[in-house]
Amino acid sequence: MKNYAIALIPGDGIGRDVTEAAWAVLEAAARHSGITLNGARFPWSCAFYKDTGMMMPSDGIKTLQTFDAILLGAVGWPTEVPDAVSLHGLLLPIRKEFTQYANIRPHRLLPGVNGPLKATGFDILCIRENTEGEYSGAGGRVHQGTSGEVAVETSVFTRAGVERILRFGFDQARRRRRKLASVTKSNAQKYSMVFWDEITRRVAADYPDVDATSYHVDALAARMVLAPESLDVVVASNLLGDILTDLGAAIQGGLGFAASANVNPDRSAPSMFEPVHGSAPDIADLGIANPIAAIWSGAMMLDHLGEADAAARVMAALEQTTSRGIGTVQGKERTEAITAAVLSSLS
Ligand code: NAD
Ligand code: IPM
Numbered sequence: 001m002k003n004y005a006i007a008l009i010p011g012d013g014i015g016r017d018v019t020e021a022a023w024a025v026l027e028a029a030a031r032h033s034g035i036t037l038n039g040a041r042f043p044w045s046c047a048f049y050k051d052t053g054m055m056m057p058s059d060g061i062k063t064l065q066t067f068d069a070i071l072l073g074a075v076g077w078p079t080e081v082p083d084a085v086s087l088h089g090l091l092l093p094i095r096k097e098f099t100q101y102a103n104i105r106p107h108r109l110l111p112g113v114n115g116p117l118k119a120t121g122f123d124i125l126c127i128r129e130n131t132e133g134e135y136s137g138a139g140g141r142v143h144q145g146t147s148g149e150v151a152v153e154t155s156v157f158t159r160a161g162v163e164r165i166l167r168f169g170f171d172q173a174r175r176r177r178r179k180l181a182s183v184t185k186s187n188a189q190k191y192s193m194v195f196w197d198e199i200t201r202r203v204a205a206d207y208p209d210v211d212a213t214s215y216h217v218d219a220l221a222a223r224m225v226l227a228p229e230s231l232d233v234v235v236a237s238n239l240l241g242d243i244l245t246d247l248g249a250a251i252q253g254g255l256g257f258a259a260s261a262n263v264n265p266d267r268s269a270p271s272m273f274e275p276v277h278g279s280a281p282d283i284a285d286l287g288i289a290n291p292i293a294a295i296w297s298g299a300m301m302l303d304h305l306g307e308a309d310a311a312a313r314v315m316a317a318l319e320q321t322t323s324r325g326i327g328t329v330q331g332k333e334r335t336e337a338i339t340a341a342v343l344s345s346l347s
């Protein structure tokens, strides 16, 4: 019987609720498919920081390295720990240290979910660069607190980094409708984004069967609302992809429906699966977080592990649940009730 070691990092706020919900569904799906998931829970979070002064222990990355995959809830509790401290202490180092350079975020409506664009219909796969670009962390502040203060934060785009994420996107497009939108702001950012556009053209030449178009991010944002059905795979830099995928979440019914996978395609380190949403302090402890995004992310984890059968069971259960009108409007139903409905739909 196949056995997988999964590191669970529930994190903060609703991250805890949705991780437990996803874990219950994943364990049940694994049983149906004849595999075993062994979960180890790590309490790394803002509460952990308050106790220890660190978001994770100094050997945290080394500990995670031994797992087959990581399932994460959400990180951040800004009233207690500044976001720039908590995210740079846990989520972002995992993405970078494990070279999880492809952040895959699917945007489509589950049956029964009434997004604002339901009449249109769409199926977008956003591929977000996940280890460099605007999130490089290169920069600094000088003359702090004076009127001459300066803050600089440099985006870092490398040929290797841009080329690999584009190739990843083109490979995904080949498995889908063979259309790719490459997103930049090269009319304003004349070095890094012109560089990205050039690499798009070069890589596109290796994929003559894929219809590739470069868009400026402002126009692409409008297109996602006005003509989302015209998009298939969307490839974007770290920050542009971050923003576009909250928009993607909005058109698919809300953040409670948006799943994501932080993938190391070379499999030299574990990949990490987490919903797009954060810790939602405004609804934390109310028991009304929608667990669908986290459960869907768990299905992406099973798929990545090569367990297509178990992944398909989870997606079928989610779709059956929403087609029965359960969990389709976020913030209205109890997390536990939605999870129970998904569990009872598993077969
Ligand atoms: P958020 O995604 O936590 O919440 C935005 C809005 O969406 C809120 O109104 C929230 O109630 C709602 N929402 C989100 N997920 C939901 C769900 N599953 N069900 C129902 N409603 C849901 O974004 P924010 O408020 O900007 O961030 C809160 C904290 O989370 C911050 O510390 C932020 O830095 C962090 N954050 C972490 C991650 C992550 O760990 N991947 C992602 C985004 C934000
Ligand atoms: C996301 C989040 C993170 C990001 C934050 C919390 C650093 O918004 O995963 O979309 O910007 O990558």
Ligand code: MN
Pocket (backbone or CB within 6 Å): 242, 243, 246, 276
């Ligand atoms: Mn985001």
